[in-house]
Amino acid sequence: MAMNTSNIFFTLLMFITIATILSAPTTTDDDNLAIGESNIFRHSRFLAYNPRPAAMTCNKYPTVCRAKGSAGPHCCKKQCVNVLSDELNCGRCGNKCKYSQICCRGKCVNPSNDKYNCGKCNNSCAKGSSCVYGLCSYA
Numbered sequence: 001m002a003m004n005t006s007n008i009f010f011t012l013l014m015f016i017t018i019a020t021i022l023s024a025p026t027t028t029d030d031d032n033l034a035i036g037e038s039n040i041f042r043h044s045r046f047l048a049y050n051p052r053p054a055a056m057t058c059n060k061y062p063t064v065c066r067a068k069g070s071a072g073p074h075c076c077k078k079q080c081v082n083v084l085s086d087e088l089n090c091g092r093c094g095n096k097c098k099y100s101q102i103c104c105r106g107k108c109v110n111p112s113n114d115k116y117n118c119g120k121c122n123n124s125c126a127k128g129s130s131c132v133y134g135l136c137s138y139a
Helices: 002-023 062-066
Strands: 074-076 079-081 102-104 107-109
Touching: 062 074
Parallel strands: none
Antiparallel strands: 074 079, 102 107
């Protein structure tokens, strides 16, 4: 009985060894490299190889800013922006609004005292009233 069990174990071990040898690739990625080169994209054979796609920046692909869901139709420093409302690129790329200002229609305005943008963009005060602290006809 002991002899029969050891024969079965040995036969099973041989099948596993042969299956492992046959499933291994005959060449490796390193065989095709020139001397001094290294394969920077090493990966496990167990996991699927999935390289990252190149980022689509607007400086290379300007139409990406016009796509649905984009931050805006203009390209400033490789980012899609709307120069009509972006406080870091107000009216043109790189034009920053001051601390107390917001960007309305491409112009930096102070919403606390601008009667055409009182409290927020495009909020005009009635004729004869003024904008104080972002409120029309305050006090």
